Amino acid sequence: MSDRIAHPGLRAKVMTADEAATFVNDGDLVGMSGFTGAGYPKVLPTAIAKRAKEFHDRGDSFSISLLTGASTSAELDGELAEADAVKFRAPYQSDPIMRDKINSGQMKYADIHLSHLGMMVQEGFFGKMDVAIVEVTKILEDGRIVPSSSVGNNVEYLDAADKIILGVNSWQSEELEGMHDIYRIPLPGHRQPIPITEVGDRIGSPYIDIDVSKVVAVVETDSPDRNAPFKPADETSKKIAGYFLDFLEGEVRAGRLSYDRYIMQSGVGNVPNAVMAGLLDSKFENITAYTEVIQDGMLDLIDAGKMSVASATSFSLSPEYAEKMNREAKRYRENIILRPQQVSNHPEVIRRLGLIATNGMIEADIYGNINSTNVIGSRVMNGIGGSGDFTRNAYISSFISPAVAKGGALSAIVPYVTHTDHTEHDVMVVITEHGYADLRGLAPRDRAEKMIAIAAPEYRPLLEEYVDRAGQGEFLQTPHELAHVFDFQKRFVETGSMLK
Template sequence: MSDRIANAQLRSKVMSADEAAQFINHGDTVGMSGFTGAGYPKALPSAIAAKAREIHGRGEDFKIDVFTGASTAPDADGVLAEADAVNYRMPYQSDPIMRNKINAGEMKYQDIHLSHSGLYVEQGFFGKVNAAVIEAVRITEDGNLIPSSAVGNNLEYLEAADRIIIEVNSWQSLDLEGMHDIWSMPKLPNRIPIPINNVGDRIGTTHIQIDTDKVVAVVETDAPDRNAPFKPADEISKQIAGNFLDFLEGEVAAGRLTYDGYIMQSGVGNVPNAVMAGLLDSKFENIQAYTEVIQDGMLDLIDAGKMTVASATSFALSPEYAEKMNAEAKKYREQIVLRPQQISNHPEVIRRVGLIASNGLIEADIYGNINSTHVGGTRVMNGIGGSGDFTRNGYISSFITPSVAKDGAISAIVPFASHIDHTEHDAMVIVSEYGYADLRGLAPRDRVKKMISIAHPDYRPLLEEYYERAAKNKFLQTPHDLATAFDFHVNLAEKGSMKG
């Protein structure tokens, strides 16, 4: 594998993960690569976790603050959480062990807009970054890094860190080189416009330049990215996808969209993947994506000639499609651009390209406020991710969701959202298997009927009864009956179902 480490200075720093973990100390802030289960370090997290368990066994403290691009995988977030090695985590996570620790109050977590997180590090809002642990495809003769399957916040962590540990992963295809477009935001107050006018514009280099003197260790790995496979689209997902495509057709009929002018952003998950499957048989051609992640459905669209270019910061591929990417990266790098997440999620570019954003939710209330993160207002699931970046700045912002969860015990449409990540000012269109609610141009009271129409039939009478009570209020701009506004959530907590 030494041919992947072409720089002599850095080749001399090769060591085991356990040896490299000795450079991580209690109280350190560690910036790690990784975004949605791609491009995260495969060996150091387990080695750090083992070190933590050994130190805890002596009755001593060992915890670190962990920053990433977004979620990682069980062999990163999971092993660190299980070893009680994490004090504070940002900006996004999705690991079940870590989630339980956070909700139990055993770990601190700050949910941050992904476009903001790198800037916050750059400006020193979190204090010193002690170490960066970054995965790469290879190291060039000049000591530059070729990123792997995610770019994320790598630039910010590499620049801010006192010490750098590089994992060179031979599982990652060498043909990924050339897919990346690395461009750094100038430091404040010397910002300039980001020179991206079209989705596929390349404005930077294919490598990351680093200070090689800060590198304390290089670790060789050969391990795959770990993402769960997408579930086959069920009937509800297909209905949601069909309703979303009906909405797009309505935009074409209104003259606001053309069949060859659709620029998309998509959140991660089975329903968004079903939407992309629906696009395969649609009238839309020359589709472009300016988004966070490349999913299975986007590769299918590229293969079918339906999508011409996709720009993101990472992959979020099933194991089957990750192998496909490794085998065919040379082909896909002609149409896929991987950028730093400060660029992929930047409001300036999102607004300029005029994309249609589509993200998931936990619940929406009858006025169009969206809860993306907390069950019952207090139990965090994953985080806001980049949905706020795209919702607030997209040409059109939509949210897609099944109408119920947990076999009907939870309604996705509620009287009053128990936690609000996206306000009624930003959400435009909500889609379920029962249709879509287009909220544009509607005062709050005029939204209620449309929102109830996409709720599950079992919950529509309860929502109507709530609004009737709320409409008796003295103040009618956004009517609420505060005494019963959270009855759905109270019923769920006390009786196991929002129906009561």
């Protein structure tokens, strides 16, 4: 038995994953740890999927409602989806098997702002939580737990659940102890200002205290987090990163930013990591990050002395960098803080700190509305994640994307988005490999001119044609030609390309 379980009563509850899975029943609401492929429970989801298949083989029903922090991995979402073990999912997913189940109507999915989910559980919006399954690094003698590589909504799930199953993962570095900052946000009517005024402020405890009497099982594992490696930056990513840095330089020249006062938030992916690679050779120093996830590029900035503090709720590291974090967690915990996502994504703190938010998108329209989640309107790709939390409340909100996808068949700039996640009121800057559109302070028709300028050259005449036709109508504040507003998307469905 692992020496990571110091509490005598919980040592007595160590069992196999198959044994622990029997505490999860048909119809249960289950909260699991996990955020962007980090800190999710290992082996237990597979055991629950196996249990579901056994029920189905007997002709019995078995499905659960599943809540996590954000996306997880194929070991969790994929296994459970393949076993038809999930009837409802929130708040975010990105697994291809689960995506297919959702889009075919076999699974219900609620796309929810990540800062909202913990409070909704506290308030009982989803009903009573039956089971919390949470991965931890260590259990202390008094029953407090050391979180693993993500915090997410673990605190809210552990507090709300009738039963708790802990997964003690000895792959996670014991030196993560001290990196976390656990702070509980009370329900409305009992709240005080969150006392974070600088990115590096620690306001809570390194541990999560739990009701030990609710723990029904402890499962030992030694399995790595399974994040996919990031691709090397291609020319398009490098161009987008270059224009983003040009935008930052323009803010410095305008006196709205200084080289030692850049606070960043970044979505996950290859382009954001290319941006961070560009920052290595920039004039910016003492960079800080108040964000959701710690990515490879942030570790590089910390190693180079360019980033002083990074605050998040989880890691999203390539396998190589995850191993590096495990080896050097003691050093990195001087620069990294992992918080509950109610705190990492909290609008109050985001607004106070004055950070610059950068997120990805599927499409943007000529007036600045953004679709982050759905292809051609109704085919969900993932979820809104925390991009709404940061976009609405950041000092400057920006979106980055290549101008085309699928070999040029899809334009990221369209007359009108088929699904709106971020309205024109919240979107300030949009960047592609053709430049950046600064939309701040502009009326809709002026925004259209800026947006068309950053579209792929082959799509600009079509966008200009649409604007000309829409401008011949009677109402000209935000001109649209309703009969043709979705021509780009309809052409793609009918012909396989948005181009004529």
